[in-house]
Amino acid sequence: MWKTIVRRILIMIPQLIVLSLIIFWLAKLMPGDPLTGLVTPETDPNRIEELRELAGWNDPWYVQYWNWVTNALQGDFGTSYAFKDSVSSLIGERALNTLWLSLFSVILLYLIAIPLGIYAGRYQGTWFDKGTVLYSFITYAIPTFVLGLIFLFLFGYKLDWFPTSGTVDVKYDPGTWDYVWNKIYHLILPGITFALLGTTTIIQYLRSEVIDAKTQDYVKTARSKGVPMKVIYSKHIFRNSLLPIAAFIGFTITGLLGGSIFIETIFGYPGMGQLFIQSLGQRDYSVITALVLLFGFLSLLGSLISDIVMSIVDPRIRID
């Protein structure tokens, strides 16, 4: 068990190094340098040269890479030229927002997917099952931004049920219940959009898992002992099918990160995805680089978590 986990973590190290090299190379490819915005035609060319030297842009690439990596490991990603703030504190603030949104979405996603998957499998072939299969097909096919825009238009603007941007209204003081509720209120629309679109895999997996379980020996044994069907479903089958679902959490994280770029842009939610799009517009490349690195690291972490949970749940796939 431990051997598998340690090996899996060791595999991650070269992946991280290659990832950081690629991102460093990308950052170097970006047109202009961050000084571009600060320099006016009147600026003394010697002063520009001085600034470049000071920032280390004249060093060979491996020195720059080494400095960048060692700084990044200490949480220092440089300064944002557009926000005039250190990148790490800028991202830290946004990361918390994205974390809340992700947490809310994941809870909602599982609340929708688990009952649908289990009941669809249990009542296989009924209208409920057919409806669920159709639902999971439709949500699989719809692109995030289309559903997001339609929801925002309908529920945000036309029906005016939900706020259309931001995380919290200014009039509430932090720490009060109204404040917390208002925050959740802002999460509902983007959260539902994400949750609806993310359910497909889990529903399909749970459904086929439950259908398979019906003919398994342990279910037959329980039935022959006289355990009521209700209890077999709620205890025996439910537990067995739920464990692998836990393993999806890692992939869900990866999916959330990709989706957050669209969801946060559409719903004007100030998280990391929106920051990424804003920074691209402003050529704020220290922020862009840090965000790509962070997202890359988080998706590596997501697949690591999935693999570890999977190897705990299913001993057959452990690496020897």
Added chain:
Amino acid sequence: MQQIEEKTLLQQDEGTPATGLKVVWREFKKDKLAMASLIVLVGIIVVTFVWSFTIDREELMQISLYDEFAQPGTNGFILGADQGGIDILGQLILGTRNSLTIAIAITLITGVLGVGIGLAAGYFGGIVDAIIMRIMDFYMTLPTLMIIIVFVTIVPKYNVMTFVLIMSAFLWVGTARLIRSKVLSEGKRDYVSASKTMGTGNFAIMLKGILPNISSLLIVELTLNFAGNVGIETGLTYLGFGLPPNVPSLGTLVGAASNPVVLENNWWVWLPASILILVLMLAINYVGQALRRAADSKQRLG
């Protein structure tokens, strides 16, 4: 009625079982929704491609401020006009054609790359497979969407061609993995060993032996990829990191909705394009599902 149908089917099945297109056709005949999707899809493709020949892009994209946000049905604008007074209907037709053409191009390029790499990895195995697998594993963990966006912003001479190439460079991995796993099991079959003992060359075995045997799977994969590519292209264009702004795309039209005023008041600019994307995605995916069922004898309805 049912019995008669079954009888005729049985008669057909006598001798050799139905193969290829016949199976596919039977699947579509059995599933009304799949048939409807196919008709809608072919309809959209034919209408937009034929209609687009009658539209001159230069003339269409001429800005006329007098017609700014013209309502649908006024001034000869059937679906209204956008911020620059440009006809929505014309943009919709050209946009659909462009989005579909680009998605097809990406699907074909990633298809060729994926099949080539997947075949090589699965057929040769060993060290070739190990290296390719490591590369693909790494690709899978990349934040692909972000890296595509970054590339789009930093490529110097950015045009439609570079966009297609950037997308293709990142989207071949899924197909390659699927083909590899299939070839891995196919390569152990007797007909492959037989060809090897007869001295047939590796390339001939791969292209004439294995490839036809996995073609049904490949068609399903390409159809679903096509749907995915339409989604990614329009999504990126919506964000402003897809097609250049002077090329009409469904994403550009939807992108007008990033302005909250347009989103709330000028729904005719972005809603038709959004609905068209929705219909396209549902139709292509449903056709893909029906093809998948036809390719797998256990899942067939017909």
